[in-house]
Amino acid sequence: MSSTEKYWKDNDVFFNCIGTTRQRAGGAKEFINVESGISNEAAKMAENAKIPHASLISAKGANHKIWAKDWIHPLLYMKTIGQKEQTIISNFSFKCVSIFRPGMLIRLRGKQTWFENFSELKGFGLRVDTLASAMMHDAERVKLGLVGKSPQYFIGNYNIKNSLEL
Numbered sequence: 001m002s003s004t005e006k007y008w009k010d011n012d013v014f015f016n017c018i019g020t021t022r023q024r025a026g027g028a029k030e031f032i033n034v035e036s037g038i039s040n041e042a043a044k045m046a047e048n049a050k051i052p053h054a055s056l057i058s059a060k061g062a063n064h065k066i067w068a069k070d071w072i073h074p075l076l077y078m079k080t081i082g083q084k085e086q087t088i089i090s091n092f093s094f095k096c097v098s099i100f101r102p103g104m105l106i107r108l109r110g111k112q113t114w115f116e117n118f119s120e121l122k123g124f125g126l127r128v129d130t131l132a133s134a135m136m137h138d139a140e141r142v143k144l145g146l147v148g149k150s151p152q153y154f155i156g157n158y159n160i161k162n163s164l165e166l
Contacts, residue, residue: 043087
């Protein structure tokens with residue numbers, strides 16, 4: 001990441017969309033390293049570039065205080081994602097932090113499956129392009145000074161979609 005340092009200067013928002021699965025990462029330790037370690041390094045670079053706003057994709061149910069063991073993946077996932085949130089909020093000096101906690105994300109890889117269509121219809125699935133639009137809309141509101149509190153949370157697909165209407 002250090003080779004990208006010059007590209008971080010003169011930006012208004014740091015979009016932290018870093019994420020993986022335990023399987024893709026290669027295990028629990030590697031999953032934690034990607035979610036927390038790489039995210040932390042990126043946040044350091046954003047802070048060093050004096051980017052005032054951090055916008056983070058988290059997950060519905062994220063909780064840094066939850067009890068978790070490496071072998072119970074759903075709990076490990078919730079704890080790790082919650083720790084990533086806390087690191088951004090507590091360890092850095094961003095003027096504004098926006099945290100998006102969607103439910104299941106629907107990736108745009110060609111034609112959606114029947115399950116993705118069903119989950120979107122029922123509201124527990126959220127298309128990644130909708131999430132990206134909500135994050136950009138929020139960044140514009142922050143830049144215009146229309147956001148008062150920080151951190152601000154967008155919890156659940158319904159609230160994320162509704163943020164586009166503000």
